[in-house]
Every structure is written in C-alpha cells, then in structure tokens.
Amino acid sequence: MCELLTAGQMRSIEGRAIAAGETTGLALMERAGEGMIDAILTARPELAAGRCRAVVLCGPGNNGGDGFVIARLLEAQGWRVQAYFYGDADQLPTDARANFDRFGTARIQAMGFPNISDAGLALLRSEFESDAGLPDVVIDALFGTGLSRLAPELVPLAQVWRLGGAAVLRVAVDVPSGLCTDSGHIWEVEGKAALLPADLTVCFHRRKIGCYLGEGPENCGQIVLADLGLAPTDPPASAARLVEMPAPRSLSKSQGHKYDHGHVLTLSGGSGAGGAARLAARAALRIGAGAVTLGCPAEALTENAAQLNAVMLTVIDDAQALTDSLKDQRRNVICLGPGAGVERAATLLAVLLADYSKRGTVLDADALTALAQDKALFSRLHSNCVLTPHGGEFRRLFPDLTAKMDKMPLKGPAYSKADATREAAQRAGCVVVFKGPDTVIGDPSGGLYLHTATGDRAVPWLATAGAGDVLAGFIAGLMARRMPAIVAAKTATWLHVECARSFGAGLIAEDMPDELPKIFRQLGV
Numbered sequence: 365m366c367e368l369l370t371a372g373q374m375r376s377i378e379g380r381a382i383a384a385g386e387t388t389g390l391a392l393m394e395r396a397g398e399g400m401i402d403a404i405l406t407a408r409p410e411l412a413a414g415r416c417r418a419v420v421l422c423g424p425g426n427n428g429g430d431g432f433v434i435a436r437l438l439e440a441q442g443w444r445v446q447a448y449f450y451g452d453a454d455q456l457p458t459d460a461r462a463n464f465d466r467f468g469t470a471r472i473q474a475m476g477f478p479n480i481s482d483a484g485l486a487l488l489r490s491e492f493e494s495d496a497g498l499p500d501v502v503i504d505a506l507f508g509t510g511l512s513r514l515a516p517e518l519v520p521l522a523q524v525w526r527l528g529g530a531a532v533l534r535v536a537v538d539v540p541s542g543l544c545t546d547s548g549h550i551w552e553v554e555g556k557a558a559l560l561p562a563d564l565t566v567c568f569h570r571r572k573i574g575c576y577l578g579e580g581p582e583n584c585g586q587i588v589l590a591d592l593g594l595a596p597t598d599p600p601a602s603a604a605r606l607v608e609m610p611a612p613r614s615l616s617k618s619q620g621h622k623y624d625h626g627h628v629l630t631l632s633g634g635s636g637a638g639g640a641a642r643l644a645a646r647a648a649l650r651i652g653a654g655a656v657t658l659g660c661p662a663e664a665l666t667e668n669a670a671q672l673n674a675v676m677l678t679v680i681d682d683a684q685a686l687t688d689s690l691k692d693q694r695r696n697v698i699c700l701g702p703g704a705g706v707e708r709a710a711t712l713l714a715v716l717l718a719d720y721s722k723r724g725t726v727l728d729a730d731a732l733t734a735l736a737q738d739k740a741l742f743s744r745l746h747s748n749c750v751l752t753p754h755g756g757e758f759r760r761l762f763p764d765l766t767a768k769m770d771k772m773p774l775k776g777p778a779y780s781k782a783d784a785t786r787e788a789a790q791r792a793g794c795v796v797v798f799k800g801p802d803t804v805i806g807d808p809s810g811g812l813y814l815h816t817a818t819g820d821r822a823v824p825w826l827a828t829a830g831a832g833d834v835l836a837g838f839i840a841g842l843m844a845r846r847m848p849a850i851v852a853a854k855t856a857t858w859l860h861v862e863c864a865r866s867f868g869a870g871l872i873a874e875d876m877p878d879e880l881p882k883i884f885r886q887l888g889v
C-alpha cells in the first residue's frame with residue numbers, strides 16, 4: 365500500500381517521532397542525505413563507477429540542510445562537489461546550520477540573499493561552461509515541503525538549471541523546488557511562476573502527493589523513495605493511496621451460472637446516439653459481468669440490434685418502462701449517461717434513485733449533467749452509486765470546489781484535486797472518480813486513491829473519444845460481479861490504463877475492452 369502524504373502529514377510524522385525521542389532532526393537529516401545518495405546510485409548505477417562532479421543548490425530551510433549533508437557525503441565518496449547557498453546562514457534552522465558549518469563555510473558559494481546577485485548567478489552559470497565539462501549531477505536542495513508560496517528567486521535560477529540539457533542529471537531533494545507539495549501546482553503570483561523540473565525526485569519516508577497531481581508528474585521525472593528510518597507507524601487515516609495492480613484473485617471467476625456474475629443494464633440514448641452506451645455495454649461484458657442488456661428507446665432498437673450480439677437488447681422508452689425493467693432484481697447494476705441525452709437521463713435517473721433496492725448505479729456524462737441541474741436528484745445519491753466526472757462535469761456538479769481548486773492561494777496549504785474529490789464524495793455520499801491523467805477516486809468515508817498515468821504508465825492515446833464510456837462500463841461490470849463500489853472504481857481505473865498501455869499507439873475506445881483478455885492472461889487471472 366503506497367501512501368501519498370501532504371506536507372502537513374509528513375511534518376506531523378516527523379514531529380511525533382522526534383517528540384517521542386525515537387530520533388532527532390539531525391539524525392533524520394543525516395539519514396536523508398544518505399538515502400538520497402543510495403537512491404541516486406540505485407536509479408543511475410553508472411554514476412557509482414566514476415569520480416563524478418556534482419553541483420548542489422542549498423536553500424534557506426531544512427531542505428538546504430539536506431543539501432549540505434549530500435554535498436559532504438558525495439565528497440567523501442570521491443566526487444568533486446560545489447555547494448551553492450541561497451539563504452542567510454544566521455537564519456538557518458538549527459540542524460541545517462549544523463550541517464552548513466560541518467561542510468565548511470569557506471567551501472560554500474553564497475548566491476546572495478534575499479536577492480540572488482548577478483555575481484552569484486554568473487558563478488553558477490560558469491559550472492556549466494567550465495573546462496571541466498558539464499557537471500554529471502545537479503541537486504536541487506533549495507525548497508522542499510516547507511515551501512508554501514512563490515519563491516521569486518527561482519525565476520532566474522530556473523534558466524541556469526536547464527543548462528546542459530539531457531547531459532546533466534537533475535535531482536530534486538524531496539520535491540522539486542517551486543512545486544506545491546499538496547496540490548501539484550506550481551507556486552505563482554500574478555502570472556509569475558517558477559519551478560526546477562527534475563529527472564529524478566527522491567521523496568523522503570513516503571511519496572508526496574503533489575508529485576502525483578496536476579503539474580507534479582511532468583516535473584518530477586522518476587520518483588523514488590528514500591527511507592529515513594522512521595518507525596513504520598500507521599499512516600494518517602486521511603492519507604491518499606496510490607491505486608495499485610489488482611490482485612488476479614479478485615478478477616478470476618468462480619464456477620456458477622451467468623447470473624451469478626451479475627447483470628448490467630446500460631441505458632442508451634435515441635436513434636444515432638447509441639455508440640457510447642454500446643461501448644460501455646461491451647466493456648461491462650468483457651470485464652466479466654455475466655450478462656449485459658442495453659436498454660434503448662424503440663426507435664433505436666433496429667440500429668442497436670445491427671451492432672450487438674452478446675449484449676442483449678430491451679426497449680426502455682420512458683420512466684415506466686425502466687420501473688418495470690427494475691423489477692428484475694438480477695439486473696444488479698445500472699449504467700446511465702453515455703449518449704443518453706440530458707433530458708432522458710434526468711427522467712431515468714429519477715426512477716433509478718427512487719429504487720428502494722439501491723442497486724449499483726454508475727453515472728457518467730449526461731447523467732452527471734442531469735444531476736448537476738437537479739438538487740433533489742443529487743440528494744438521493746446513495747453509497748452504491750459511482751460518479752465518473754471529467755473536469756468539465758466536475759465543475760458543473762461542484763462549482764464551488766472547482767473554484768477553490770483553481771484558485772492558487774498566495775500562501776499554502778493549497779486546495780488540491782484530491783481535497784476536492786474527497787469533499788465531493790462526502791457531499792454526494794458516494795464514490796467519485798474524478799478523471800484525468802491524474803485520476804482521483806474518493807469514497808464517502810474519506811478514503812482517497814490516486815492513479816497517475818505518467819512515467820511508465822503514461823497513456824496519451826487514452827485521450828480519445830469514448831474512453832470514458834469504456835471506464836464507466838468497466839466499473840459497472842465489476843460492480844455487477846459484486847465488487848464494492850470503491851474497489852470496482854480503483855480496479856477499473858487501473859485496468860483501463862493498462863488496456864491503453866498494452867494496445868499502444870493508434871488506440872481508439874473500441875480497442876480497449878478487447879484488450880482485456882490479454883491483460884487478464886498477463887495478470888494470471
């Protein structure tokens with residue numbers, strides 16, 4: 365289970381350990397420096413062989429203190445190291461000051477404070493233009509989890525930071541300077557923003573949530589962990605968790621009748637608007653629902669019949685027809701929204717949310733718009749519902765939360781997509797899957813899960829029409845198989861990205877359900 369921490373959560377874990385006498389700030393800082401070097405050499409073993417050159421940028425807080433430790437330890441390994449300092453030595457926190465002194469004032473190049481001097485910047489620039497060639501590694505120990513506002517000094521530094529291009533390894537200590545640890549946004553004021561993007565980010569103790577949200581993933585490079593030796597106490601209950609590969613056991617089928625594996629009813633729109641619901645229906649069937657029926661208006665029966673085989677068809681013209689259809693309790697999950705049309709979605713939603721049996725209900729697309737337009741409907745959502753909004757739909761449903769999320773404060777902590785999803789799920793009383801390259805899943809009890817499709821899980825081809833319909837179908841299919849809503853949402857999100865990764869370039873939504881059997885084989889389902 366991989367927890368993702370905010371700056372505040374990390375601070376309280378460290379603070380508790382120090383207060384309990386389990387460790388000291390100085391010991392943690394030493395361990396952070398050691399862990400950093402282990403992590404760099406593990407991620408880039410080729411650096412272990414040579415006598416490399418490193419430039420370490422140290423800032424005014426404890427992140428800077430880590431930088432002095434790293435500089436000292438790298439030097440002890442025979443590296444040529446130059447440390448630069450942005451800050452006032454007399455204002456350094458105690459442990460950082462101890463490491464500043466230990467490395468040696470005379471060997472630390474001051475860059476000027478509170479403004480970086482031209483001379484300081486020129487000296488730093490010369491590191492990249494020296495006869496000794498480019499540094500092998502540049503380390504960003506300027507600001508870490510303590511940064512809670514724009515550091516304007518990063519603006520000039522950001523240009524120098526990029527010198528040398530791909531020939532230089534850029535490593536961030538804990539988080540890249542300029543990134544908000546909580547929201548993954550870049551700190552900015554009046555349109556001015558700056559950040560030092562990294563090829564490798566070494567997070568201490570636990571991964572920081574901002575590395576997985578917003579602009580975090582594209583600016584952190586590879587993210588690895590360094591152990592600080594803190595006791596593996598339970599993470600805070602409020603900590604978010606990364607969505608991980610599902611256990612194959614959870615996806616395998618036991619013996620039984622088709623209806624033992626559930627029956628999804630997907631409700632489509634009228635003539636010419638059935639594609640989205642057909643995609644969802646096929647996805648639900650492929651992921652293992654025992655049976656899937658598409659409910660369409662009579663006018664669309666013939667065209668749907670021409671497209672579907674294993675998916676069954678029924679006519680659902682109006683609210684009464686849906687009420688009758690729900691009398692069949694084997695239809696244990698309903699998927700409504702894709703291609704339904706807002707008016708029809710509103711009519712059918714009223715029936716679904718009045719259904720006493722509170723069966724599994726996946727609401728996407730037009731059903732979300734209908735929900736946003738009707739407070740009474742919204743208030744009838746229950747814990748067996750799943751909402752799957754993209755950014756636009758989320759804005760319609762929760763305009764106030766979106767406004768809070770979009771407004772980067774001048775000073776942190778910032779309100780994040782994770783905070784918004786948690787609040788949305790609690791308000792709706794059901795699971796909310798807030799989609800995007802960083803998909804955040806919240807459950808009404810406050811649980812929070814993140815799936816970030818970046819790095820080796822990047823799937824730009826998933827930005828294709830109908831991909832969301834397939835996700836809704838996957839969730840519905842898994843719920844039909846009696847997976848709890850939150851588990852179905854997590855599992856479907858992971859499989860959805862996995863299908864896109866596996867298929868690769870050229871992916872369109874139709875390909876995704878048909879990629880599932882291959883994924884299942886690979887997982888050993």
Ligand SMILES: NC(=O)C1=CN([C@@H]2O[C@H](COP(=O)(O)OP(=O)(O)OC[C@H]3O[C@@H](n4cnc5c(N)ncnc54)[C@H](OP(=O)(O)O)[C@@H]3O)[C@@H](O)[C@H]2O)[C@@H](O)CC1
Nearest residue numbers: 378392393396424425426427428507508509510511515538
């Ligand atoms: N706690 C622990 O036990 C351990 C901590 N560890 C390490 O400490 C890091 C957190 O350290 P930290 O909280 O000291 O803040 P840090 O991220 O270094 O920097 C931000 C500070 O700079 C200050 N600031 C000054 N000038 C500024 C300016 N112009 N622009 C913006 N800010 C400016 C700013 O204060 P402000 O002026 O905003 O009040 C703020 O106080 C953490 O990431 C990890 O690397 C590890 O060693 C393990 C043990």
Ligand SMILES: Nc1ncnc2c1ncn2[C@@H]1O[C@H](COP(=O)(O)OP(=O)(O)O)[C@@H](O)[C@H]1O
Nearest residue numbers: 754799800801817824826827829830831832833
């Ligand atoms: N660049 C991307 N990387 C990863 N996932 C993406 C990306 N773009 C879109 N997605 C995913 O694709 C799906 C798109 O859903 P949605 O916006 O509802 O599209 P549609 O309405 O066309 O089906 C979501 O699950 C979203 O998370």
Ligand SMILES: [K+]
Nearest residue numbers: 504507537539
């Ligand atoms: K940093």
